[in-house]
Amino acid sequence: MKVDISYSSVFKMIGRLLIVLGIMLLVPLAVELIDGEKEWRGFVTAIAICAVLGGGLWYWLRDRKLSIGRREGFMLVTLVWIVYSAVGMIPYMMSKGALGFSDAYFETMSGFTTTGATVIADVEGLSKGVLLWRSMTQWIGGLGIILFMLAVLPSLDQKGGVPLYNAETTGITHDKLHPQIRQTATTLWIVYIGLTIALIALLWAGPMNLFDSICQAFTAISTGGFSTRNAGIAYWDSDYVNVVLTVFMLLGGVNFALIYAFCRGRFSLLLKNDVFRAYLFLIAVAYVGIAVSLIVQGRATSVSDTFIQPMFHVVSTITTTGFGLPDYASWGPFCLLITFLLMLSGACAGSTTGAIKVDRLVAMYKNLKNQISRTLYPNRIYLVRVNGVTVSPDDVRKMHAFITLYIILTVTGALVLSGFGISLDDSFFAVISCIGDNGLGYGLTGVAGGYHFLPDSTKWVLSFLMLAGRLELYTVLVFFFASFWKK
Secondary structure (H helix, E strand, O other): OEOOOOHHHHHHHHHHHHHHHHHHHHHHHHHHHHHOOOOHHHHHHHHHHHHHHHHHHHHHOOOOOOOOOHHHHHHHHHHHHHHHHHHHOHHHHOOOOOOOHHHHHHHHHHHHOOOOOOOOOOHHHOOHHHHHHHHHHHHHHHHOHHHHHHHHOHHHOOOOHHHHHHHHOOOOOOOOOOOOHHHHHHHHHHHHHHHHHHHHHHHHOOOOOHHHHHHHHHHHHOOOOOOOOOOHHHHHOOHHHHHHHHHHHHHHOOOHHHHHHHHOOOHHHHHOOHHHHHHHHHHHHHHHHHHHHHHHHOOOOOHHHHHHHHHHHHHHHHOOOOOOOOOHHHOOHHHHHHHHHHHHHOOOOOOOOOOOOHHHHHHHHHHHHHHHHHHHOOOOOOOEEEOOEEEOHHHHHHHHHHHHHHHHHHHHHHHHHHOOOOOHHHHHHHHHHHHOOOOOOOHHHOOOOOHHHOOHHHHHHHHHHHHHHHOOOHHHHHHHOHHHHEO
16 A cells, blocks of 8 residues: 655745755855856856745645655655755856766765765866855755754744654764754754854964865865865865864764763763764774874874874764875875775764764674673673663664665675776775765875766766765665555
8 A cells, every 4th residue: 555645745845945045045146246257147047946946836835734754754855955966056067167967966966965076176267156155065964954944944843853853863863952853953053053163263363265264164064075275175285274174073073962062061971972982992093003004104204294194184084074185095005994994984973974973883893792792691681882871672773784785885886886997996985985975085086086087877876875875875765665655
């Protein structure tokens, strides 16, 4: 029997979200007009589509009752990321050095999912309005499009807020800071905006101008990795910039609920948190491994080479920001393997990062310890505890399934890319980078090349993997199962 999905509720909310997108597009449009650039036409076109399509859907369905359950939540969350990318790509297609359809969609999806993989070889050739929009897509997608909607639309607080919050929020469980979903979403956005403003001020106090500071802050705190310069962060050649960004990328990888608790003076929650401690431990171990390797190779000839650049690279990688150093690929196979493992790991759930997440790794580690102990003492009862809370057997099974699905999608994606003649190491690196929303390039997609060298067909595969990775697989993959459409 087919299930009765409230499509009117889904498209009514998409209409509202398109109107919100149109309002956000006014910001880069204003920059274009002030700067006297001709790229304003692309923004006007996108705004007009948002107004006509969004306004039309909202008006047509204005009298329909809003009913959002689990299925509607999954459908709305997935569709809105696809629709936002479809509309958000228009400025790229109508800018200087206009991108083709596949490239423009790839770039926009990479932005909203905070992946940071780019097909634009000369970003400095873009107008300021397009550069700002490029950074804004990552900042908007950092905490999530739906989470933003929950904060600004009061009507959703009692009409579907919980299913939407659960469908988009990352992690094993989805804890609320307040009884009402809207309060939780608003609090998380206040923390996010506060960190962004602080980072803008610190970068502006250094070698960056205000515009670059805003764009780099947007993409750093969202752990996205887009830059306004062709050379990336290396353009400024500043230890100050690297240190400041390292600190804020690290914060971007922490559960924002923990940051909120810390700001409220509840320091013990942060210090006693198993996941946070594991997160810092992984960073420390990876840093020591890379630093020692560089010293042994004779590459660490200064304080920056020994301390700042390796730490910047480790934090950028584990938080899936993807700000790349120009020469990291030449650090040798050991450092490359550590980079590879950090890309798979990711940071904490409830942050802006992608990949598997430290939360799952901690839970899986404890579960494996229990399974080994059970071989010696089979009659004992073993529990998996994370942050002092018992993880249910059902959640443990979900984590096993998630990691299995992650591996299957990674291998399948690499097989597809290799079928287009891309080498096996390039295929695996590109897929792991995109499904983990990391954006780092290596080999064909690295410094010597770029994602624009890939065939268009592979860009659509990678775009799908970006979306699936950002929404933690289940939200997207559920549509491919008949059980979603049946009672």
